[in-house]
Structure formats: structure tokens, C-alpha cells
Amino acid sequence: MTAVVEQTRTLTYAEAVREALAQAMTADERVFLLGEDVGTYGGAFGVTGDLVHRFGDERIRDTPISELGIVGAAVGAALAGMRPVVEIQFSDFTAQAMDQIVNQAAKIHFMLGGAATVPMVLRAPAGSGTGAAAQHSQSLEAWFAHVPGLKVVMPATPADAKALLLAAIADPNPVIVLEHKLLYKQSGPVPEAATPARLGEAAVRRRGTDLTIVATGVMVPRSLEAADELAADGIEASVVDPRSLKPLDGKSIVDDVTRTGRALLVQEAPKTAGFMAEIAATIGESPAFGHLRAPISRLCGLDVPIPYAPQLERAAVPQVADIVRAATDLVRRW
Amino acid sequence: MDLIGNAAAARQALVTMWTIRRFEEAVDDLFARGLMHGTMHLSIGQEAVPVGACLALSDGDYITSTHRGHGHCIAKGARLADMMAELLAKETGYCRGRGGSMHIADVATGNLGANGIVAGGVPIAAGAGLAVKMRGGSEVVVSFFGDGAVNEGAWHEGVNLAAIWDLPVVFVCENNHYGMSMSVSRAFRVKQLSERAAAYGIPGVTVDGNDPQAVHDAVTDAVARARAGEGPTLIEATTYRWKGHSKSDKNLYRTREEIEQWRERDPIARFEQRVAATLEDQEIQSCRDEARDAVRAAVRAAHAAPDASADSLTEAVYAR
Numbered sequence: 288m289t290a291v292v293e294q295t296r297t298l299t300y301a302e303a304v305r306e307a308l309a310q311a312m313t314a315d316e317r318v319f320l321l322g323e324d325v326g327t328y329g330g331a332f333g334v335t336g337d338l339v340h341r342f343g344d345e346r347i348r349d350t351p352i353s354e355l356g357i358v359g360a361a362v363g364a365a366l367a368g369m370r371p372v373v374e375i376q377f378s379d380f381t382a383q384a385m386d387q388i389v390n391q392a393a394k395i396h397f398m399l400g401g402a403a404t405v406p407m408v409l410r411a412p413a414g415s416g417t418g419a420a421a422q423h424s425q426s427l428e429a430w431f432a433h434v435p436g437l438k439v440v441m442p443a444t445p446a447d448a449k450a451l452l453l454a455a456i457a458d459p460n461p462v463i464v465l466e467h468k469l470l471y472k473q474s475g476p477v478p479e480a481a482t483p484a485r486l487g488e489a490a491v492r493r494r495g496t497d498l499t500i501v502a503t504g505v506m507v508p509r510s511l512e513a514a515d516e517l518a519a520d521g522i523e524a525s526v527v528d529p530r531s532l533k534p535l536d537g538k539s540i541v542d543d544v545t546r547t548g549r550a551l552l553v554q555e556a557p558k559t560a561g562f563m564a565e566i567a568a569t570i571g572e573s574p575a576f577g578h579l580r581a582p583i584s585r586l587c588g589l590d591v592p593i594p595y596a597p598q599l600e601r602a603a604v605p606q607v608a609d610i611v612r613a614a615t616d617l618v619r620r621w
Numbered sequence: 622m623d624l625i626g627n628a629a630a631a632r633q634a635l636v637t638m639w640t641i642r643r644f645e646e647a648v649d650d651l652f653a654r655g656l657m658h659g660t661m662h663l664s665i666g667q668e669a670v671p672v673g674a675c676l677a678l679s680d681g682d683y684i685t686s687t688h689r690g691h692g693h694c695i696a697k698g699a700r701l702a703d704m705m706a707e708l709l710a711k712e713t714g715y716c717r718g719r720g721g722s723m724h725i726a727d728v729a730t731g732n733l734g735a736n737g738i739v740a741g742g743v744p745i746a747a748g749a750g751l752a753v754k755m756r757g758g759s760e761v762v763v764s765f766f767g768d769g770a771v772n773e774g775a776w777h778e779g780v781n782l783a784a785i786w787d788l789p790v791v792f793v794c795e796n797n798h799y800g801m802s803m804s805v806s807r808a809f810r811v812k813q814l815s816e817r818a819a820a821y822g823i824p825g826v827t828v829d830g831n832d833p834q835a836v837h838d839a840v841t842d843a844v845a846r847a848r849a850g851e852g853p854t855l856i857e858a859t860t861y862r863w864k865g866h867s868k869s870d871k872n873l874y875r876t877r878e879e880i881e882q883w884r885e886r887d888p889i890a891r892f893e894q895r896v897a898a899t900l901e902d903q904e905i906q907s908c909r910d911e912a913r914d915a916v917r918a919a920v921r922a923a924h925a926a927p928d929a930s931a932d933s934l935t936e937a938v939y940a941r
């Protein structure tokens with residue numbers, strides 16, 4: 288194997304997203320952005336930043352507040368040969384656009400017997416932790432993953448924020464990119480090259496022997512932090528980040544659980560009908576089942592809307608200490 | 622009602638505008654000192670709209686509000702201490718710490734809720750109006766929203782339903798000229814947003830939203846129409862927010878001069894000048910003092926209240 292030395296620098300997650308957008312726009316003039324306040328304002332979370340000065344307001348297109356119209360316009364532009372990237376200010380507001388996402392974008396390729404494609408990307412900040420309360424803090428990945436025709440990715444590191452977005456833009460299908468708003472200011476190494484990830488490839492972020500923690504979004508760094516604490520206590524945890532929920536790399540998850548014999552599934556979203564139920568079923572239906580030393584365990588957000596008060600908000604979703612406790616319990620009891 | 626010549630009305634309007642101003646300044650300060658969390662949308666500079674509008678309402682009437690909803694809540698009669706407690710994440714807050722600024726509501730005074738979704742309250746207002754009509758009541762519903770909301774699908778659908786069913790709703794657009802960073806001139810091809818009323822077959826008027834009397838007169842007329850069963854009205858009140866959209870706004874999309882020009886049209890200072898013949902200087906000063914003292918007392922009471930507790934977090938998800 289030849290080692291490819293990749294030039295990396297430290298970027299924040301937000302900068303990594305911006306770099307992916309800039310590189311994709313430079314490489315392909317069909318790529319353009321549209322969304323509320325993506326121009327001079329620089330995006331509600333500052334992600335688009337100065338792109339309007341580099342690419343102009345035709346390609347970094349500010350829109351009125353009209354999510355359904357924005358996504359519909361992207362569907363139309365994609366059908367007509369462009370590669371639109373939509374920013375929805377908070378993933379919660381995709382609800383306004385759900386018809387265009389679910390009934391149009393996701394289905395057109397199929398309904399037309401493959402005669403047309405909808406190569407568009409919808410980026411949206413997801414998750415809680417900012418005190419923005421119930422209508423600005425949800426984790427809705429299960430909504431989208433449930434719809435055939437959509438692809439769904441959840442980058443957890445700056446490098447993935449770039450690589451997964453590049454993959455989403457290159458993909459001939461509608462791809463939902465759920466960025467976590469608590470991660471925007473996190474920094475990490477990001478390759479300079481515009482190398483897209485392969486969708487449907489999980490990342491094993493840490494390898495252990497005692498249990499496999501599968502986590503998405505901001506629960507990935509929290510699980511890694513928990514794994515460090517567990518290690519200090521003699522428990523070695525794997526941390527697997529699916530990165531792409533649809534397509535899902537079930538094999539990497541199943542392989543790791545087969546090795547460790549225990550699975551702790553961690554998500555921020557409420558438990559009921561959440562995406563980790565899908566992962567649990569994937570493991571349960573696989574040969575890993577025969578290697579399980581413990582029941583598959585889920586640690587999820589409570590089945591409540593996200594509250595405003597910081598102490599309530601923290602109590603509503605898993606924290607590092609909760610992950611440590613759940614993992615310890617799983618290993619010690621079984 | 623004559624808010625300029627009638628001393629009691631003038632006093633009430635002035636105290637309420639000052640109360641909103643002082644409340645939001647206190648919020649701004651608490652935020653800056655790290656004592657408040659989340660984000661805040663302040664309506665400083667826009668006080669004349671909720672005050673003029675709510676003075677045209679009676680106790681049983683309803684309002685729906687927005688993410689920029691402190692002023693609406695105060696003007697409709699909410700208790701300041703309970704509002705402040707909510708923002709400070711206390712158990713005694715209006716939403717027991719669950720809602721925060723963007724979901725502040727006092728259902729007892731007819732405030733059906735602030736809303737974190739732009740235009741989310743517009744169809745809800747139509748529905749409340751429908752309930753009134755079906756019950757044969759005489760209440761009206763005032764729906765507050767910003768200029769940005771007027772381009773949302775929910776806005777069009779809500780206004781149309783109210784129009785075709787002659788519902789007792791008054792749609793009050795607080796046109797502060799920006800939806801976050803997007804100016805109305807970039808977001809609309811109509812000159813005045815009240816022109817949109819024509820498409821729904823209802824009256825539309827534009828008034829000076831920095832003049833509580835102008836807002837009050839327009840809303841009073843619209844309320845009379847609504848109570849008489851003649852259906853909704855769209856009122857556009859032109860105003861300006863002095864502060865950024867929220868806590869993360871760098872104000873890159875507008876000029877300092879523009880902000881200055883609007884600050885010179887401060888609704889409160891102008892109103893004080895206009896009521897100078899009705900209220901003595903001393904009386905005006907006492908209105909200011911009253912507002913300041915009320916807000917200070919609210920901050921004190923809120924600070925002293927117990928924090929919202931996570932123990933009961935799952936309680937209010939479903940009604941029992």
C-alpha cells in the first residue's frame with residue numbers, strides 16, 4: 288500500500304463546510320447556494336461567511352423566508368441541470384418544506400422511471416444545546432432516513448463536514464446534510480484536497496474490546512470523551528460513527544459488535560422510533576446476534592421536546608456522564 | 622380612544638411603552654452579563670405597535686405573537702416577574718423554564734403564544750378566530766408578525782382562510798424593514814405590504830408604526846369590523862428594530878446612518894412630545910419611573926425564584 292500524504296490544516300467544522308462549498312463551486316459552475324441570509328449576513332451560523340464576496344450574489348443567493356419555495360426552487364433547478372445547495376437555517380424549519388423534500392425531491396427520480404435526477408443538497412443545523420428551545424433544537428434524522436429516495440449524512444468532525452458535503456454535492460440524488468450546531472466551532476485536521484467521502488462508509492473512531500458504542504452527531508465526540516473515561520476505569524470501548532445514515536454501513540457496525548459482544552447505541556434524538564432502533568434491528572438481524580453477551584442497549588434523548596432552561600436541556604439529552612454510566616452498567620452487569 | 626388628549630389613556634400608553642423598553646434593556650443587560658441563556662430577539666424601537674394595538678382590545682380578546690414577542694406579551698397584560706422568571710430559567714416562569722423568550726405566553730390574558738416559526742402564528746390566529754365564530758362569541762384575535770412572515774406559505778394560507786370565512790382576525794404586520802438581513806425592498810415587489818390584502822379580498826392599510834395613536838386607530842377600526850362579522854383586515858405598521866436581529870447579528874446589511882435616522886424617530890420620545898399638552902413633565906417622569914421600578918422589581922423577584930427542575934421534565938409532554 289502506498290501511503291498518500293494528505294496536506295491537512297486545522298479548520299473549524301464551519302470553515303470546513305465553507306471550504307467544501309467553495310471548492311465545489313470553483314470546480315463546477317452548476318453548483319450554487321440558496322437560503323435565508325446566506326449572503327452578506329454570512330449564514331445564521333456564519334457558515335457561508337464571505338462566500339458572497341468570492342462568488343457573487345447570483346451564486347450565493349439570498350432568499351426571502353420561504354422554505355417550501357426555496358427547496359422547491361432547488362428541486363426545479365436540479366431537474367433543469369444545476370446543482371443547488373440549500374441552507375435551511377435550523378433543521379426544524381425543514382418542516383415548512385417537507386412536501387418538496389419528501390413528495391417531490393425524494394420521489395421524482397423513481398416516479399419518472401429513472402428518466403430524471405434531482406442532484407441537490409439540503410444542509411441544515413440540527414440538535415440542541417444552545418438554549419434555543421423546542422422549535423430550534425430537534426434531531427430529525429429519522430424523518431429523512433425513513434423516506435426512500437433521500438440520502439442522509441451527519442458529519443461529526445471537521446474533516447467529515449467537508450468530505451461528506453463534497454460527496455453530497457457530487458451525488459446525483461437529494462442528500463440531507465445534518466450539521467450539528469454545537470460542532471460548528473470545533474476544530475480539527477481537514478485535508479486541503481477536495482476529496483469526497485464515500486457515502487455509506489462508517490468510521491471506527493476508536494477500537495476497544497469490551498463494548499461497541501455507536502453514536503451519531505454530537506454524540507460522537509461525547510462518546511469518545513466517555514470512552515477515555517471508561518478506559519481510565521479499565522473498560523475499553525469502540526466508538527463507531529455511521530456518518531451516513533442512508534446508505535448505512537451496517538457491516539462495520541456488525542463487525543465491531545461481533546468482536547466486542549456488546550452494543551450501546553447513543554443518539555440525541557428521542558428514543559421512540561429513532562434511528563438507533565434501526566441500528567439495533569440491524570445488529571439483531573445479523574450474525575452478530577449470536578455473539579452478543581448483553582442485550583443491545585439504547586441511550587437516547589428523552590421523549591420530550593427540547594426545553595429552554597439550560598439545566599432542563601442538559602437533562603433531556605445524553606451527556607458524557609450518562610454515556611459512561613450506561614457503558615459501565617452494560618459491561619459490569621453482563 | 623384618544624391617546625394624546627386623554628390623560629389616563631396617554632399615561633397608560635406611555636407607561637406600557639417604557640415598560641417594554643426597560644424590560645428589554647434589562648434582558649440585554651442580563652444577557653451581556655452571562656446570566657441569561659439561549660438567544661433573544663429584542664423589539665426596542667418597535668414599542669408603539671403592540672401598545673397601540675393592544676389598547677384597542679378587551680380582556681377576552683386573543684393575540685398570537687412572534688419570536689420578537691416580549692412587547693406583545695407585556696402590552697396584553699402579562700406579569701413582568703413571571704416573564705423575567707421564564708427568561709431566567711425559573712420554575713415560576715410562564716412556561717416553567719420550558720419555553721424561554723421565543724415561546725413566552727400568558728394564556729390567561731389571551732396571549733396564545735410567541736412562536737419560533739416565522740408565520741407559525743398566522744394560521745393559528747385564523748383558527749382562534751374560527752373558534753370564536755363557531756361559538757358565536759364577540760372576541761377578536763390580533764395576529765402579530767414581521768414583514769418576513771408575509772412571504773411564508775403559512776401566512777398566505779392563514780390569511781386566506783380568515784378572509785373566506787369572514788373570521789374576526791386583525792393581521793398586524795410589524796414592518797421593521799428587515800427579515801433578519803433581508804430588506805423588504807429585496808424580498809417584495811409590492812411597495813407596501815398592505816397591498817397583499819387585495820389578493821385576499823380584505824382591506825389593507827399602512828400606518829406609521831412609530832405612532833401609537835396611528836396604530837391604535839387602525840386596529841380599533843379593524844376590531845370593529847371584525848366584531849361586526851365583516852372579517853379580517855391587514856394592517857401594516859412601519860417601524861424599525863434598533864438592535865440586531867438576535868444575539869449573533871453583526872449588522873452588516875444596514876448602515877449606522879440608517880439606524881441613527883430611525884432612532885431619531887423613537888416612538889417613545891415622539892409620544893412624550895405629543896402628550897406634553899396633556900401630561901405635565903412631572904407626570905411623564907413618573908411614567909418612566911413606574912416602568913423602571915416595575916422592571917427592577919420583576920428582575921429581583923425572578924432572581925429569587927427557584928430554578929426550573931428537571932425532575933418533572935416529562936410531565937407536560939401529553940395532557941392528562
Ligand SMILES: Cc1ncc(C[n+]2csc(CCOP(=O)(O)OP(=O)(O)O)c2C)c(N)n1
Binds near residue numbers: 323380688
Ligand atoms: C420558518 C422559519 N424560517 C426561518 C426562521 C429563522 N428566523 C427567525 S426570525 C427571522 C426573521 C423574521 O423576520 P420578520 O418576520 O420580518 O420579523 P422580525 O425579526 O423582523 O421581527 C428568521 C429568518 C424561523 N424562525 N422560522
